[in-house]
Amino acid sequence: MSTWYPEADLVIQHPKIYTVAITCDEVKEGKTDFPIIEDGGVAAKDGKVIAVGTATDVQQFIGEHTEVIDASGKILTPGFVECHMHCKWTGEQMLNLDFNGVTSRQAILDAVAEKAANTPDGEWIEGDGWNELIWEDSQEVITRRELDGLLYENGALQPMLKAKPALTDAQHLESLVLIGQRLNSFGITSAIDANLNYKQMHIYNEARKQGKLTYRGNLMFYLDPQFGSFEDNLRRLEEMDCVTGFGDEMLKLNGCKVTLDGITAAFTAAMSRREYRQRPGFYGDTIYTQEEIDALVCKATELGWQFGIHTIGDASEDRALHAFQEANKIRPVKELRHYLIHYQLPYEDQWPIMKELGVGVCLQPTLVSQMGEEPLFWPEQVERFQSPGLMFKNGILAGGSSDCPVVTPDPLLGMYYAITRVDETTGKTLSKGDESKVTPIQALIMWTKNAAFFSHDDDKMGSVEVGSFADMCLFDNDFIAGNVEDYRTTKVATTILGGEVMYER
Numbered sequence: 001m002s003t004w005y006p007e008a009d010l011v012i013q014h015p016k017i018y019t020v021a022i023t024c025d026e027v028k029e030g031k032t033d034f035p036i037i038e039d040g041g042v043a044a045k046d047g048k049v050i051a052v053g054t055a056t057d058v059q060q061f062i063g064e065h066t067e068v069i070d071a072s073g074k075i076l077t078p079g080f081v082e083c084h085m086h087c088k089w090t091g092e093q094m095l096n097l098d099f100n101g102v103t104s105r106q107a108i109l110d111a112v113a114e115k116a117a118n119t120p121d122g123e124w125i126e127g128d129g130w131n132e133l134i135w136e137d138s139q140e141v142i143t144r145r146e147l148d149g150l151l152y153e154n155g156a157l158q159p160m161l162k163a164k165p166a167l168t169d170a171q172h173l174e175s176l177v178l179i180g181q182r183l184n185s186f187g188i189t190s191a192i193d194a195n196l197n198y199k200q201m202h203i204y205n206e207a208r209k210q211g212k213l214t215y216r217g218n219l220m221f222y223l224d225p226q227f228g229s230f231e232d233n234l235r236r237l238e239e240m241d242c243v244t245g246f247g248d249e250m251l252k253l254n255g256c257k258v259t260l261d262g263i264t265a266a267f268t269a270a271m272s273r274r275e276y277r278q279r280p281g282f283y284g285d286t287i288y289t290q291e292e293i294d295a296l297v298c299k300a301t302e303l304g305w306q307f308g309i310h311t312i313g314d315a316s317e318d319r320a321l322h323a324f325q326e327a328n329k330i331r332p333v334k335e336l337r338h339y340l341i342h343y344q345l346p347y348e349d350q351w352p353i354m355k356e357l358g359v360g361v362c363l364q365p366t367l368v369s370q371m372g373e374e375p376l377f378w379p380e381q382v383e384r385f386q387s388p389g390l391m392f393k394n395g396i397l398a399g400g401s402s403d404c405p406v407v408t409p410d411p412l413l414g415m416y417y418a419i420t421r422v423d424e425t426t427g428k429t430l431s432k433g434d435e436s437k438v439t440p441i442q443a444l445i446m447w448t449k450n451a452a453f454f455s456h457d458d459d460k461m462g463s464v465e466v467g468s469f470a471d472m473c474l475f476d477n478d479f480i481a482g483n484v485e486d487y488r489t490t491k492v493a494t495t496i497l498g499g500e501v502m503y504e505r
Contacts (some may be wrong), residue, residue, distance in 0.1 A: 007063025007136045008043040010470065010499045013055045015040055015071035017225035018480060020078050020448045021465040024458050027450060032441050034463075042076065044470035047249075047498035052464055066364075072100035074493060075478045077444065078464050079189030079471030080411040081451035084308075084341050084362040084401035087183070087193040087217070088200045091175030092167065093405050094182070097127030099406060100368075112171075124164050128405060133265065133372030134425050172203040173212060184503035186410045187473035187492040190216035192362075192401075192455055193339070194257045194308070197222060199288050208251045216471075218254035218455040219247075220308060223296060230292045234299055243304040244336065245456065249469070254455050255306030257341070260293060261286050261316040264344070264376050269313035273347065277378055286316050293323045297338070301327035306456075307338045308362070314345040321353050334358035339454055342403075344386050351394050360397035360453060363388050365417035366407045370427035387436035388418045388439045388446060399454050400446035412479065415443035440480045470499035 017040035021275065024033060041058030043051040062068060078249045097115060099108055117126050132139045148342055167175070183191060190276045196204075196219050207213045223233040237256070246253045260285065262268020267276060288296070293309075297320075300307045307327075308319040317340060324338050334357060343361040352361070377385060384390055387411045390397035400418070402409040417424075418438045421431040431437060438446070453464030461469050474494040479486040495503040 005063060005065045008045050008050060008061035008066050010044040010067050010069070010496070011058055012063050012071050012076060012472070013058070015042075015074045015076035015474060016478060017052065017053065017076045017464060018078075018444060019041065019465060020445060020463040022445070022449060024397055024449060024453045024464070027392075027445060028397055030392075030395070032210060032392075032439070032445060037174050040076065042464060042470075042472065044499035047470055049464060049466055049468050052466060065100055065392045069474075069494070071474055074474045074476055075480070076464065077187075077350070077473050077475070078448040078462050078468075079473055079497065080187045080447045081399075081462055081493065082183070082188050082401055082404075082409060082411070082447075082456075082483045083451040083454040084192055084194055084364070085400035085404040085409055086195055087179045087191050087215075087404075088175060088196060088203070090182075090405040090409075091177075091179030092171075093126075093128045094178040095167075095171060095175060097125070098405075099127050099130035100405060102130060103134055103142065105132070105135050105142065106137055108142060126164070131371060134370070137354050156361075160292045169203070169206075169309075172200075173207055173210070176203065176207045177212050177214075180212070181503075183215050183409060184495045184497075185492060185505075186412075187495050188215060188409060188411065189471040189473075189495065189497045189502070190218065190452070190455065190457070190461060192218040192220060194220040195222040195224075197227070204251055207303045213250055213421045214497065216249065216455075216461075216469075216497075217251045219252070220254050220257040220291050223256055223258050225287060230288065232295075233296060237296070237303060237305065239301050240303075244306040252455075255308055255336075256300050256322070257310070258288070258293065258296060259310040260288060260320055261311065261313050263312055264286040264373055265371070269344070270315035270319075271313040272315035272318065273345075274378055274381070277376060279407075283315065284313060286319055288319075290322060293319055294326045297323035297327045298330055301330050301333070301338075304335045304336070304497035308341050308454075309339075312342050312344045314347060317343060317347075317350060319347065321350060321357075321359070324357050324359055325353065328357055332492075337454065337456065342386065345381055346384055346387055346390055351396060354396050355394075360399060360450075361391060362399045362401045362451075362454060363391070363418075364401050364403045364407070364414070365421075365496045366410070366414045367403050369417040369422055370407050370424045372423075374426060374428070374430065382430055383432065384436055385430055387431070388438045388442070389431075389434065392438060392442055393435065397450055397453055398446055399451040400443070401451065411447040412487045412490055414441070415447065416484065418446065419484055419487070440484070445481060460492050470496060
């Protein structure tokens with residue numbers, strides 16, 4: 001039998017607090033200021049914030065059973081929210097070789113050779129995350145000589161995926177533990193996990209029951225042709241017993257996700273306004289036809305599902321927005337919060353539709369700056385390439401994310417690229433002016449309040465105010481008010497989830 005005490009479970013004393021106490025509607029209207037408290041204090045009980053003010057204000061909540069953290073000299077922000085990544089997939093990769101950020105072809109070959117020397121015969125060696133566009137020694141891709149080259153996109157990968165050994169239940173659980181530790185080390189306390197199937201969602205539930213989930217998991221049910229025909233995916237929507245919002249504060253169904261086109265580097269993104277720069281006369285195409293994506297979104301809307309659509313090329317963006325317009329005739333899209341994922345090529349004629357329907361976008365500044373894709377686009381496209389600044393200036397909600405494991409999920413690095421628009425692979429700035437950039441405060445909003453919008457949690461997450469989840473981060477350095485280069489060196493000191501310390505450096 002547990003015992004209840006009237007005092008706070010946790011009190012944090014003396015940090016500088018960036019509260020992000022602002023609403024998403026205010027952000028869309030152009031407001032970005034919120035209370036910043038010097039020598040602040042926060043009190044938490046039963047997983048929620050019960051008081052925010054000065055250190056003196058919260059002194060009254062300290063009792064015999066209160067854990068007190070002296071955060072003198074530190075800053076405190078809300079816990080970071082990741083609105084688009086692949087947590088389970090990343091955790092599975094952490095069981096194997098991770099090639100994210102590796103800058104040479106030879107380094108990958110050496111890592112595989114070393115792993116092979118210590119792996120029993122007959123066992124698979126897996127690695128992921130490599131990007132030949134940033135290799136310094138050669139951009140000749142790594143292939144298996146018996147094959148004709150690379151396997152592009154999920155359809156081509158299916159024979160390989162079916163052949164490799166399945167993970168055990170223990171490995172599945174370990175993958176969620178590993179990614180949880182990694183996310184907590186970056187200050188992430190909540191994440192939307194895209195591209196999930198039934199098995200992966202089941203494992204999430206098992207991790208929740210065993211107390212192994214260390215971030216708030218918001219699950220996206222994946223509808224894709226690799227799992228069956230268009231008709232199969234329509235049927236899956238009908239067969240699901242529960243929809244968006246089912247679950248609790250730690251684990252819930254977030255929505256459905258569809259991949260509408262591919263990626264630019266593979267020439268599988270769908271373009272319309274301009275042809276591919278490297279392939280005159282070639283525009284690519286979407287995976288679903290306009291009629292099919294309309295039908296999927298309308299059925300999901302009818303059933304009460306939120307819908308997120310992967311759109312890289314402008315043709316896929318236009319088709320997604322058309323589907324949202326059709327769905328809006330069934331039920332207001334603003335209620336369900338349908339959104340675009342990536343929104344790589346923004347165009348002015350799309351914005352009135354997005355504002356009318358309340359369609360937001362999940363952006364990945366780190367992906368833009370580290371993938372080395374700038375030479376693939378026309379100059380005028382590069383200028384506004386996945387531009388967070390334009391979203392803020394035009395009243396469209398932009399959430400911060402990474403698309404990890406494609407790149408690191410580190411929010412501070414994402415904020416740095418959103419502020420500077422630096423292309424890490426060339427050293428050039430993608431935007432000539434400031435229109436496409438954001439301020440440090442706007443960058444913080446992207447990874448807190450704005451990102452919480454996409455999981456319908458902005459009323460209780462993404463800010464430090466009474467009634468919100470006690471999800472917070474402490475830092476030894478005020479990177480927000482300091483030099484922009486501080487974003488690259490600052491590390492999380494403490495990550496708190498629901499009033500409990502999940503990570504300490």
